[in-house]
Amino acid sequence: MELDSIIQDMLYQQRNPKQGKKRLFQPEELENPHARWRINKESMGKYFKLSNIGINLHIPEYNKIQVAHKHSFFELIYVYRGRMKNQVDRIKIDLEQGDFCLMNPDAIHTPVTIGENALALNILMTNDLFEKSFMNLILDNQLLANFFVDSLFQKKQEKNYLVFSQQYLNQTTIQEYLKRILTEYFHTALYQQSVVESLLSCLFVELTRGYQKQLEDTSHKEFSKANLSNIIAYLAENYKTVTVQSVSEHFNYHPKYLPSLLKKYTGKGFSDIVQGFKLSHACQLLKQTDLSIADIVEEVGYSNRSYFYRVFQKQYQMTPSEYRKRIHTSTNLEHFPYEFQ
Numbered sequence: 535m536e537l538d539s540i541i542q543d544m545l546y547q548q549r550n551p552k553q554g555k556k557r558l559f560q561p562e563e564l565e566n567p568h569a570r571w572r573i574n575k576e577s578m579g580k581y582f583k584l585s586n587i588g589i590n591l592h593i594p595e596y597n598k599i600q601v602a603h604k605h606s607f608f609e610l611i612y613v614y615r616g617r618m619k620n621q622v623d624r625i626k627i628d629l630e631q632g633d634f635c636l637m638n639p640d641a642i643h644t645p646v647t648i649g650e651n652a653l654a655l656n657i658l659m660t661n662d663l664f665e666k667s668f669m670n671l672i673l674d675n676q677l678l679a680n681f682f683v684d685s686l687f688q689k690k691q692e693k694n695y696l697v698f699s700q701q702y703l704n705q706t707t708i709q710e711y712l713k714r715i716l717t718e719y720f721h722t723a724l725y726q727q728s729v730v731e732s733l734l735s736c737l738f739v740e741l742t743r744g745y746q747k748q749l750e751d752t753s754h755k756e757f758s759k760a761n762l763s764n765i766i767a768y769l770a771e772n773y774k775t776v777t778v779q780s781v782s783e784h785f786n787y788h789p790k791y792l793p794s795l796l797k798k799y800t801g802k803g804f805s806d807i808v809q810g811f812k813l814s815h816a817c818q819l820l821k822q823t824d825l826s827i828a829d830i831v832e833e834v835g836y837s838n839r840s841y842f843y844r845v846f847q848k849q850y851q852m853t854p855s856e857y858r859k860r861i862h863t864s865t866n867l868e869h870f871p872y873e874f875q
Contacts (some may be wrong), residue, residue: 588658616652632700641694702744774813774835
């Protein structure tokens with residue numbers, strides 16, 4: 535059975551529910567259009583066919599009920615057809631066909647599909663699913679680890695959602711996994727729960743691979759537009775205390791990619807650039823002051839004197855003392871302290 539046939543069957547079932555099924559929102563609850571509702575697993579029971587996984591469609595009829603709400607579970611939206619606008623914590627997100635949007639339980643959101651035939655697939659996952667089945671996969675990947683771990687342990691996050699752009703995803707593979715997930719989900723068979731969980735793990739692997747490409751591409755584009763000299767100037771001014779994390783936060787880059795971007799555009803690694811500024815300042819102090827070597831080591835930000843001696847000698851082929859002596863006795867020393875090039 536092809537994915538489109540499964541989706542069409544789901545669409546029919548949702549538009550023609552069996553008698554006795556409750557609506558997601560009762561009429562009296564919709565009188566206040568600005569209300570925010572927390573929807574728990576119990577109120578979504580008909581969509582949780584498995585103990586910790588629920589699947590349904592966001593159909594055009596739902597657009598009439600634009601209620602800001604959040605869940606007691608994670609929600610993964612896949613724009614199967616058309617487009618969608620999703621407002622999450624007052625941030626407006628435009629989603630194209632093939633995009634995914636993952637939201638944690640704290641995300642207050644209002645999804646609306648665009649177009650008469652637009653459809654989105656919702657995969658609902660309880661917290662314990664991630665704790666039990668996905669934790670090893672998540673912790674092995676820094677890109678998702680912070681998002682899920684902070685969500686599970688209720689740590690406040692800058693964003694309560696992640697967007698996986700379709701242009702970085704292998705749609706053939708994605709749709710094959712979705713087809714298999716839906717087939718297993720709606721057709722009871724031996725080991726159904728385990729199979730669906732395994733297929734979801736495979737889906738998250740594909741999303742993670744695409745997200746990594748997406749993050750790299752976005753970072754490169756932003757970096758190429760930025761003034762590289764601003765970053766270098768910041769390193770030169772704060773070389774004593776800077777870390778990859780602190781510089782990344784200051785310039786709004788992901789700490790995993792800033793070093794590789796610096797390497798790409800300068801030919802030097804983050805540590806090499808910082809160390810160069812430290813050694814350059816050390817040379818200035820050796821030339822212009824009578825500070826002891828120990829004081830200079832501390833002044834330029836090294837905590838280990840032996841390490842300072844080692845990197846200095848490697849850079850200049852002489853010890854700091856030899857450098858000071860030669861610079862004071864010769865005006866023709868062909869030596870230039872480290873400069874960024």
